[in-house]
Amino acid sequence: MVSMVADEKAQPQLLSKKAACNSHGQDSSYFLGWEEYEKNPYDPVSNPGGIIQMGLAENQLSFDLLESWLEANPDALGLRRGGASVFRELALFQDYHGMPAFKNALARFMSEQRGYRVAFDPSNIVLTAGATSANEALMFCLADHGDAFLIPTPYYPGFDRDLKWRTGAEIVPVHCTSANGFRLTRAALDDAFRRAQKRRLRVKGVLITNPSNPLGTTSPRADLEMLLDFVAAKGIHLVSDEIYSGTAFAAPGFVSVLEVLAARGASNAPDADLSERVHIVYSLSKDLGLPGFRVGAIYSSNAGVVSAATKMSSFGLVSSQTQHLLASLLGDREFTRKYIAENTRRIKERRDQLVEGLRGIGIECLESNAGLFCWVRMGSLMTSQSFEGEMELWKKVVFEVGLNISPGSSCHCREPGWFRVCFANMSAKTLDVALQRLADFAEANGSGKGGAAPARRPLAGGPARTMSCPVGRFSWANRLTPGSADRKAER
């Protein structure tokens, strides 16, 4: 690109390494799948043969509740307070610390999502333009170039970009398997820690999603205890991304690591400063279904992290217009109480529809109690139990069945045959269409309920078939190209 006749100091490389390397993924087969979806999106009336989007963890189930509230509270959208315009105040508002009314309401709402078992101090909240930004800012605060975070697999593929790209931090996967329902173990953590040491990486922390994306499960209290023991012993950080906390719809329910931390107290010496090393990421994109409004948050009791992250938030502040709206909405306790109850009821209903539908076809899901997706075992539909087989099935499901789902390899899952299937971004009728299509496909491939394939294999049974994943570099994040597909900040 550089001009060959430029005098003196012609620069051999015009763009940064970060920018120059970012074409990865354009050759991914996922790209083809998303492109296919965007070329041919399902619509019950205008395009009943189109592809149904089941790769997008959107919550569209409770918009009517939000719309009714907006209708009844015109000041929220109208940039008014008590009927009087606050336009000028909002137009000029750019305090890095966020709008007090909004932070107070958000702190209270986060507490409510956790059954009021944890109290949040608004002054420990740093607002960010979405959880994507919150996660990256935390990495900038906690890790230097070449430092590592341990992350249990399968994990949200966007982390490969969000946590690593601009920070220079590394991710070391903690391998979880179906043998115990993908639960985190101390042995797996120790193994990852050792692998990091072998690579001469300094481990600065562990990052989990709780509830898990893509598993759709909440972390059991015992696992969080074990995890806290681990980070306490190692003297490292724990980041708990809890952006799906408000989607937990069934027992044992969602337990935040902050609850477990509070219950431990600081009596153990290794725990003395543990509370300064536990950080939460939250967002309104999933629980309220508002990804377009770009509202995320970091919660930390570490003054250094809050101070640095607050300064970093200047690179992604939340619009004051949006803060004003949400301060009103979340400040309405009567509304949030009803919303949370009804929203989780609807999520459970839609998830039950998916799980029962799949079971009818002979396809099992990991038992879930949260999230906007299920973690589905489709090995019975694969011609070979390998990542090649997974990719082959995935292509069939996208191109022949007409469902855009996400293969486990994109989540760094070590066992082939798992897929993340989203259910909350469509109507019950559309979900029925999707299930019928899959039933027809299973039937035609002899793997339906009456077929010969090993359906209903118990999830935790038998040895886990783990292998290194040849398609690990494919990810949802990699879909982000200037092309027609590849446009979403979706999680």
Added chain:
Amino acid sequence: MVSMVADEKAQPQLLSKKAACNSHGQDSSYFLGWEEYEKNPYDPVSNPGGIIQMGLAENQLSFDLLESWLEANPDALGLRRGGASVFRELALFQDYHGMPAFKNALARFMSEQRGYRVAFDPSNIVLTAGATSANEALMFCLADHGDAFLIPTPYYPGFDRDLKWRTGAEIVPVHCTSANGFRLTRAALDDAFRRAQKRRLRVKGVLITNPSNPLGTTSPRADLEMLLDFVAAKGIHLVSDEIYSGTAFAAPGFVSVLEVLAARGASNAPDADLSERVHIVYSLSKDLGLPGFRVGAIYSSNAGVVSAATKMSSFGLVSSQTQHLLASLLGDREFTRKYIAENTRRIKERRDQLVEGLRGIGIECLESNAGLFCWVRMGSLMTSQSFEGEMELWKKVVFEVGLNISPGSSCHCREPGWFRVCFANMSAKTLDVALQRLADFAEANGSGKGGAAPARRPLAGGPARTMSCPVGRFSWANRLTPGSADRKAER
């Protein structure tokens, strides 16, 4: 901070270097000034003896025009289009490429700000949560750790944080002086380039603000030609931060570097790929006075930059609610035409009030034709022509006179005695109060119009008194602490 009894791998340093080093500035004397302002803000009725904020480049002059438009266009705030709700569409909207209607309207508005002499292709626009984010993203795209950008002085102090902190890029100042009204020269650029080479930094580009913050002047066409010759010859980038383009109120008016570039054509060999190395930063914070809404943009004809910056924009997207509002507002050509004319008329009027008032006291300003501030020479009020003298005067002005203004040393100005004084964030009456206070102070110090001090010294006369600045580390950006002051993303 790390627990002393932690087993195995206790980490000696818990936070990243970036986070750990960010306490700088808390001991700055500026902090005291802002704290003083926040403790004691002027109000004509409730606190007529308070400090008047003249350190904040806000545009409060045309809010009535925006309010009238909002009143007449309820769909914009109401999340409606043609009366029908688009709430669901906006709630879910998270396309990195931004809302087409908004980008089209923004491209047209940017073109209008430049007298329609430049056409903007909406597909070359990357939306960001404010110009702060746009500038940082561009650095991430163009510079690796240790690469340098040349920036003419005096420059916006926030650049020290925005461009360097997380990217690892370096800033090498291009020293401009009052001898030629702080205009950029080839000699100054060559000097900076040589200094960068001596420091073994790879120069990746030049960054200018046009109109200049803090000078309040537009770049003459000839200077932009010279600058393009320089970057063409060196094979480096040019970033032109044009966030004040809509504030140009007097001849010769604002000329975008894109106009000059288009006129050159690509006939010269060094120019062959020059258009791919010129990038614009824009924002609606100054021209529309909407910093709270966090709307910035990168404009580039470099496909690699657009692609990488679009991905990076996931760390700071613009709220869909705000995009919807502004798509309507900027899409109303009749409104924008009237707004631009009236807004610049009002800026000129207020600036004239400041300049004439200061002249009456014997204080001269650099002749300006843009911006929301003047660059004011106050050497006549200083007891010594040094940065110590500047700091001494600055403290008097804050604590005794009751005006919070910004000393030139914070902008890396090499000549002591210059101050940035903002005028568009207050009423005409408040500006009169500020001027009267300064007149009283000058009178009392024998430096008023009738005093003995060398008032009305011609701006460009005599040799420039340059010296290294002992307070260069003080900056507005450094005010950002968790304390009571220190909260603004202001420019």
